[in-house]
Structure formats: C-alpha cells, structure tokens
Amino acid sequence: MLRLLTAPDIVQARIWCDLLCEAGFPARLLREHFASVHGLMPPTECNPEIWLEHEEHTDAARQLLEELKHLPQRRWQCRCGETVEGGFEQCWSCGGFMQLGQAL
Structure with missing residues (x-):
C-alpha cells in the first residue's frame, strides 16, 4: 500500500x-x-x-x-424556477436535470 x-x-x-x-x-x-x-x-x-x-x-x-479540483461551475435556471449554482447538474428543489444550453 x-x-x-x-x-x-x-x-x-x-x-x-x-x-x-x-x-x-x-x-x-x-x-x-x-x-x-x-x-x-x-x-x-x-x-x-x-x-x-x-x-x-x-x-x-x-x-x-x-x-x-477543477470541476466546471455553472449557474442555471431549472424549469421549476430554482436557480442552481456550482458543480450541480440536478436541481435540489425538484430533482430536475440541467438541459443543454441552459446555463445562465
């Protein structure tokens, strides 16, 4: 080891x-x-x-x-209206996923 x-x-x-x-x-x-x-x-x-x-x-x-250490950071608007920031591709509020071209 x-x-x-x-x-x-x-x-x-x-x-x-x-x-x-x-x-x-x-x-x-x-x-x-x-x-x-x-x-x-x-x-x-x-x-x-x-x-x-x-x-x-x-x-x-x-x-x-x-x-x-260098994951892409994003800011996007989910269909439910929630703004999601960071390295997340899934909305914490509704569970929806980021769509292509959805970054703000």
Missing part, C-alpha cells in the same frame, strides 16, 4: 476515497477517527489519510483528484 495524500478533514477524505474506489483505484481511509485526539497529538498526525492498495495506480489516482 502507498499513502496517496493527507486530507484536510474526514468529509473530504471520505469523498475522495469513495471517488477513487468508484474509478477503479482501490483505496482505504486511515486515521478516520483521529479527530478526537487533536490537541493530544500534533495536528499533522491526526488528519485522515488515503492509501492506495496498488502503487501502480498512483499517477492515475493523482490525476483524477486534480481533475476533481
């Missing part, structure tokens, strides 16, 4: 780990519950870590995480 990165918090770590696994890069989340010892240990030793099971996936996994 190879440590890929240290995440800033458990929520981000879980998202990244799940996305890596879904993309075919088996990964594990370690130090998941170390937040409770902040103040007793150095902070750099308490943050969650993502480890890859196969070292040969390192470059592709790093590239995937870099692409995730």
Whole structure:
C-alpha cells in the first residue's frame, strides 16, 4: 500500500476515497477517527489519510483528484424556477436535470 495524500478533514477524505474506489483505484481511509485526539497529538498526525492498495495506480489516482479540483461551475435556471449554482447538474428543489444550453 502507498499513502496517496493527507486530507484536510474526514468529509473530504471520505469523498475522495469513495471517488477513487468508484474509478477503479482501490483505496482505504486511515486515521478516520483521529479527530478526537487533536490537541493530544500534533495536528499533522491526526488528519485522515488515503492509501492506495496498488502503487501502480498512483499517477492515475493523482490525476483524477486534480481533475476533481477543477470541476466546471455553472449557474442555471431549472424549469421549476430554482436557480442552481456550482458543480450541480440536478436541481435540489425538484430533482430536475440541467438541459443543454441552459446555463445562465
């Protein structure tokens, strides 16, 4: 196993780990519950870590995480009248999806 990165918090770590696994890069989340010892240990030793099971996936996994940092941000108007902003393609209000050419 190879440590890929240290995440800033458990929520981000879980998202990244799940996305890596879904993309075919088996990964594990370690130090998941170390937040409770902040103040007793150095902070750099308490943050969650993502480890890859196969070292040969390192470059592709790093590239995937870099692409995730640059997802397109949109602002569009749903048919229900809701304005949706961010990287979302589905309306939180009615569940409708963004149509082509619908960005504001």
